[in-house]
Amino acid sequence: MRGPRAAVRRPSRARARARGATIAAFVVLAATVPAAAVAAGTREVDTELPYVCTLPSGQWPATVRISAAFPDRVAVGEPIRPADVTTTVEFPAQAVADLAATGAPGVRAAETRLTVAVAQNDATAEATWRGTAQPVALPAAGPLTLTATGEVPTVTGRSAGELALSAADFAVDLALGAADDGAAEPAALTVECTLAEDAPNDGLLAAVPVGPDPGGPDGSPSASPSPSGTPSRPGSEPADRQRERAPRVGGDTPGGTQARPDAPPCRYDAGYPAGPMSLNAYITGHANVRKLKGAALIPLTCTLIEQGEPEFEFYPDFSGGTIKQHSPGDMYNGGRTWSPPFEATFLTFGFTPTTATMVLEQTGPLTIDSLGATDFVFTSTDTYVRVPLVLRVLSLTVNGTPLDVGPNCRTEKPLASPEPDPAHHPGDHLVLHGRGEQVTGEPATGYLLLSGGPLTGEVSIPAFTGCGADGERVDRLLTASVSGSGNYVKQMQGQTCYVAADVPNPQECTTDLQPLKIPVPER
Known part of the structure; x- marks a missing residue:
C-alpha cells in the first residue's frame, strides 16, 4: 500500500526558487561509466x-x-x-x-x-x-x-x-x-x-x-x-x-542523457505526480542478519519525497534557534511501494548454504523528521527516517535444492527498531538515524535530507508466516535461522534531485528528472 502524503502549502514561486538554489548548492560528481570495449579513436593507458x-x-x-x-x-x-x-x-x-x-x-x-x-x-x-x-x-x-x-x-x-x-x-x-x-x-x-x-x-x-x-x-x-x-x-x-x-566533472553525455551506472527508474509519473517541493533520491546499503553472521545488500531503491516547510524557533536572546522539518515520502518501484528484489546467501545453522530472493514492502507512511540547532555559524541536525517494512521471500534454495515458499511468504508483522519517541510514533517500524553538521560557508558532513549521507539503525526481524506449498511449511526454518533482534542496518542516501525547480540542476538531476547521484553502499 502507499502511505498517505501530508498536505504541504504551495510556496510562492520566489520561495520555491530560493529552495532550489539551496538544493543546487550541493555539487556532485557524475556517476559511473559502465565498462565498454575499446572503440576506434581511443588509446589505452x-x-x-x-x-x-x-x-x-x-x-x-x-x-x-x-x-x-x-x-x-x-x-x-x-x-x-x-x-x-x-x-x-x-x-x-x-x-x-x-x-x-x-x-x-x-x-x-x-x-x-x-x-x-x-x-x-x-x-x-x-x-x-x-x-x-x-x-x-x-x-x-x-x-x-x-x-x-x-x-x-x-x-x-x-x-x-x-x-x-x-x-x-x-x-x-x-x-x-x-x-x-x-x-x-x-x-x-x-x-x-x-x-x-x-x-x-x-x-x-x-x-x-x-x-x-x-x-x-x-x-x-x-x-x-x-x-x-x-x-x-x-x-x-x-x-x-x-x-x-x-573542466566540468560530470554533466551531459552525447545524446542529452547523463552518464551513470545502471539504476532502476526513479521518476514521478501519472500514478505519483510531483508536488511543489518534490525530491527524489536513491538509497542502498547493507543489513546484517545477526543469527547467520552475515549481511544482505539492499539494492538501489528509489524514494520520492515531498519536502516539508521548515519551522524556525529562535532562542529568547536571539543567539540562535532550532529548525524542524517533517517530510513524507514513499519507496517507489514501478508503481509499487517496495524495493527491487535482492538475493542473499547464508550458511543456515552454520553449514547449509541457503539462498533467498526477497523484497522489502512498505506497509505504511514513510516519514523523515529533522531537528536542527544553530548559532548562525555552526548547525547540527538529527534526522530520523521511519517506515514500516515487511520482508517478503519470493524464492528459496537450500543446499542447491529449490523449496516452494508460495506467494505469501513474509514476516508476520513489520520489522521493528527501538523507537526514541514511542508516544508520538507507535507501532512496529524501521528507524534510521542520521546526523549532519555544517559550518556556514563550508560543505556539510554526515547526513542531510538534501545532500544525503549515511543512515544507521538496528532492527528486529519477526517470525515468518505463509511460507510453503503443498503442505510443506518452511515458516519454522526461516524463523529459526533468520528471525531475531540486534541486526545492524546502514543505508546510504544519495544527493536528491529537486524536480520542481524552474530549471533543474544538471549536477543533481538527469534530463528526465531522475537522481543523477548513485550512492555507494558502505558497511
Missing part, C-alpha cells in the same frame, strides 16, 4: 605509480597500477569518458604483516578511492574514481594485490587546449576477515596513500586534446599546450574566471 601508504606500524611503499582507455581527441564541451578502468594496488610484505597482526585471514571487501586532478590551461578540478575489489586471502609471504573496478565520472573541457588527468591521493577501505567467515561486523581499516615524490610525470595518466585537430578539415589550430606538455598552473587568471573555465 597503463601506468604504474609509486605511493607511500600509512599503516598501523608506519609508512610503507606501495605500487598502484592504473589502466584505462581515453579518446584520442574530443570537441569542446564533449565529455571525456574513460573506459575499462582498473586500479590495482600492491602492498609490500611489511604491510601484509600489519594486516595479519589483526588476526584476519584475508580481506573480505576493499573499496578504493583515487583522486584524479584535472587541469586545462589555467583551470583545475578534481574527480574521484571509486572501485571495489573481490575478497582475497592474505598471502603467507610476499605482497598483497587488490584489483578494483568501479565508478568513473566524466570530465568535460569547456575550452580548447590539452586536458590533463593526473593521479593524486589514493585510499583503500578494507573489511578484514575471510571471505566466507560470516562475521557480522568484520574489522575495518582505512589505508591512506600519497603519491611518491619520485612519481614519473607527477602522476600524469593522460593528456587529451580538446578542440579541432590542427590538421583537420577546417584547418583551425587548437590551443597550444605549455612547453612541458602539460597545462600551466593556476594563477594567470582571476579566481572567478578560473572557475568559469574549469
Whole structure:
C-alpha cells in the first residue's frame, strides 16, 4: 500500500526558487561509466605509480597500477569518458604483516578511492574514481594485490587546449576477515596513500586534446599546450574566471542523457505526480542478519519525497534557534511501494548454504523528521527516517535444492527498531538515524535530507508466516535461522534531485528528472 502524503502549502514561486538554489548548492560528481570495449579513436593507458601508504606500524611503499582507455581527441564541451578502468594496488610484505597482526585471514571487501586532478590551461578540478575489489586471502609471504573496478565520472573541457588527468591521493577501505567467515561486523581499516615524490610525470595518466585537430578539415589550430606538455598552473587568471573555465566533472553525455551506472527508474509519473517541493533520491546499503553472521545488500531503491516547510524557533536572546522539518515520502518501484528484489546467501545453522530472493514492502507512511540547532555559524541536525517494512521471500534454495515458499511468504508483522519517541510514533517500524553538521560557508558532513549521507539503525526481524506449498511449511526454518533482534542496518542516501525547480540542476538531476547521484553502499 502507499502511505498517505501530508498536505504541504504551495510556496510562492520566489520561495520555491530560493529552495532550489539551496538544493543546487550541493555539487556532485557524475556517476559511473559502465565498462565498454575499446572503440576506434581511443588509446589505452597503463601506468604504474609509486605511493607511500600509512599503516598501523608506519609508512610503507606501495605500487598502484592504473589502466584505462581515453579518446584520442574530443570537441569542446564533449565529455571525456574513460573506459575499462582498473586500479590495482600492491602492498609490500611489511604491510601484509600489519594486516595479519589483526588476526584476519584475508580481506573480505576493499573499496578504493583515487583522486584524479584535472587541469586545462589555467583551470583545475578534481574527480574521484571509486572501485571495489573481490575478497582475497592474505598471502603467507610476499605482497598483497587488490584489483578494483568501479565508478568513473566524466570530465568535460569547456575550452580548447590539452586536458590533463593526473593521479593524486589514493585510499583503500578494507573489511578484514575471510571471505566466507560470516562475521557480522568484520574489522575495518582505512589505508591512506600519497603519491611518491619520485612519481614519473607527477602522476600524469593522460593528456587529451580538446578542440579541432590542427590538421583537420577546417584547418583551425587548437590551443597550444605549455612547453612541458602539460597545462600551466593556476594563477594567470582571476579566481572567478578560473572557475568559469574549469573542466566540468560530470554533466551531459552525447545524446542529452547523463552518464551513470545502471539504476532502476526513479521518476514521478501519472500514478505519483510531483508536488511543489518534490525530491527524489536513491538509497542502498547493507543489513546484517545477526543469527547467520552475515549481511544482505539492499539494492538501489528509489524514494520520492515531498519536502516539508521548515519551522524556525529562535532562542529568547536571539543567539540562535532550532529548525524542524517533517517530510513524507514513499519507496517507489514501478508503481509499487517496495524495493527491487535482492538475493542473499547464508550458511543456515552454520553449514547449509541457503539462498533467498526477497523484497522489502512498505506497509505504511514513510516519514523523515529533522531537528536542527544553530548559532548562525555552526548547525547540527538529527534526522530520523521511519517506515514500516515487511520482508517478503519470493524464492528459496537450500543446499542447491529449490523449496516452494508460495506467494505469501513474509514476516508476520513489520520489522521493528527501538523507537526514541514511542508516544508520538507507535507501532512496529524501521528507524534510521542520521546526523549532519555544517559550518556556514563550508560543505556539510554526515547526513542531510538534501545532500544525503549515511543512515544507521538496528532492527528486529519477526517470525515468518505463509511460507510453503503443498503442505510443506518452511515458516519454522526461516524463523529459526533468520528471525531475531540486534541486526545492524546502514543505508546510504544519495544527493536528491529537486524536480520542481524552474530549471533543474544538471549536477543533481538527469534530463528526465531522475537522481543523477548513485550512492555507494558502505558497511
